[in-house]
Amino acid sequence: MSNVLVVNAGGHSLKLRLLGPDDDDRGRWTVDAPPDSTEAAELLDRALDEADDVTAVGHRIVHGGDRLSDHALVDEDVRAALDAAADLAPLHVPPALAALDRCRERLPDVPQVACLDTVFHAGLPAAARTYAVPERWREELGVRRYGFHGLSYAWAVPRAAELLGRDVADLQLVACHLGSGASVCAVAGGRSVWTSMGFTPLEGLVMVTRSGTVDPGMITWLQTRHGLSAAEVSDALEHHSGLTALSGGLGGDTRDLVAAASDGNADAQLALDVFALRLRQEVAAAAASLDRLDAVVLTGEIGADQPEVREAVAAGLPVLGLREGLSTAQDVDAVVSPIGAQVAVVLVHPEEERQIAAEVRRLIAR
Secondary structure, eight states: OEEEEEEEEEESSSSEEOOOSSSOOOEEESSSSSSHHHHHHHHHHHHHHHHHSSEEEEEEEEETTOOOOOOOOOOOHHHHHHHHHHGGGGTTTTHHHHHHHHHHHHTTOOOOEEETTGGGTTTTOOHHHOSSSOOHHHHHOOOOOOOHHHHHHHHHHHHHHHHTTGGGGEEEEEEEEEEESSSEEEEEEEEEEEEOOSSTTTTTOOOSSSOOOHHHHHHHHHHHHHOOOOOHHHHHOOOOOHHHHHHHHSSOOOHHHHHHHTTTOHHHHHHHHHHHHHHHHHHHHHTTTSHHHHHHEEEEEHHHHHHHHHHHHHOGGGGGGSSSOOOOOOOOOOEEEEOOOOEEEEEEEOOOHHHHHHHHHHHHHH
């Protein structure tokens, strides 16, 4: 197969990357605007005009819902299934579908592949995927833990095994994807056995604008006692919570928060402390699904580029065998834990686009 165009639609950005047969870069296009915006549409059109010999297009789709458990060539049935999953990840799926539809319109004879972040977690054990909620919710409405950031984990886990000089089949580790969205995953033998994100990408860690896990009783209290609508609560938890809500107006960029905290800003310090505590708690929770802990893998923009966050994780988890004093290396994938540490800490830079291209090639070659 020749060139694969990867379309990575985030909540507030659109990244396009053309990868050649040897994963060589043949073009990149990025815009910091919602993928369903005019700016993103113009960028996508320009990329499609400039990209040479596109033989397939791979689309990152955050949620496949209960009808899609594997990456899939997009036909009308798959497109309908993606529509059905859209309200489960409203920040991500609808904008990604806007980009998908535009690519199908512009390249009608080119295979389009939906690469789903939920696929990596499709085989979660029953105890890990099941919520203790009424049977009708589970059986008829499809309420279960789906898990996300699967494309990131699918890249980072074998890469970490390579850096450790271990067979991935023999490794038990906790992987952390830390970016604007963030999650933790327990991986045994290359398979997801537990993950912090659940039915939607709102559960789990504190994120840049998302609250992560909160008491569901708080939500019903806000609605019944204070008259907030479901839409108001959803908007607050998705867009106006997380690090952004705690930072006293500084925003949710951890680089800015680390700088402000070093200058004595109490709000920035609190935001970082809450983020780090929740991260350590979820790492410990993930470890409870493993027989042993060989390594903690950090990926995503924050995981790869924020050594202060990495240090806060390791320094706060001696109970799991982690040690402080991590290397501050940032430019390359590396084992960053001190020599002799009981549990290795591995830094892997995110490469979701390469993973998507690999999934596209595997699917087309079947």
